[in-house]
Amino acid sequence: MIPEVKYPCKLSIAKNILNDLIEENKRDGKENFIIDIDKQAVGAIGLTKIIKGHKAEIWSWLGEKYRRKEIITKAHKLISDYAFKKYKLKRIYGNLLTKNIGSAKMLEKSGFKKEALLKKNAKINGKFYDEFIYAKLK
Numbered sequence: 001m002i003p004e005v006k007y008p009c010k011l012s013i014a015k016n017i018l019n020d021l022i023e024e025n026k027r028d029g030k031e032n033f034i035i036d037i038d039k040q041a042v043g044a045i046g047l048t049k050i051i052k053g054h055k056a057e058i059w060s061w062l063g064e065k066y067r068r069k070e071i072i073t074k075a076h077k078l079i080s081d082y083a084f085k086k087y088k089l090k091r092i093y094g095n096l097l098t099k100n101i102g103s104a105k106m107l108e109k110s111g112f113k114k115e116a117l118l119k120k121n122a123k124i125n126g127k128f129y130d131e132f133i134y135a136k137l138k
């Protein structure tokens, strides 16, 4: 999973993140994709905790310059359609901090539905945050 990335980030950090995503693709249960625009890696989207025939978690990240152009909404639709077919899934889900209004809107536009509020589900730098869980079912 991509950590919170500051924009612009150092080239060395970007390279490490890309290498980690490529390495993860060699393992079962994960599949990552780079979002490429004009041969530039501008974001990423991935599936994790894949359980074939059942479920997977989806996550995404897009560079600030490319946001609010529906790129991620389209990527979520594309990757979830792909994952439902390839892994014969019944459920794709994603967690997000309750304050992440952009992600919530984007998931709703991609066909995901809010299921629940998860109190203190995320721990970031020693602090606890509430999250929503969104899911798309087949």
Ligand SMILES: CC(C)(COP(=O)(O)OP(=O)(O)OC[C@H]1O[C@@H](n2cnc3c(N)ncnc32)[C@H](O)[C@@H]1OP(=O)(O)O)[C@@H](O)C(=O)NCCC(=O)NCCS
Binding pocket: 059, 060, 061, 062, 063, 066, 067, 068, 069, 070, 071, 072, 073, 074, 095, 096, 100, 101, 102, 103, 105, 106, 109
């Ligand atoms: C969240 C994120 C993926 C959204 O990407 P995006 O490219 O802006 O999304 P889209 O352009 O597809 O927008 C989808 C909808 O969300 C809205 N939206 C996006 N960011 C928003 C924000 N910060 N505040 C309010 N609405 C927002 C868009 O306006 C659009 O709705 P509209 O068509 O009604 O206007 C992107 O901001 C991001 O990468 N953030 C950092 C990482 C992150 O939070 N990842 C998700 C958790 S793993």
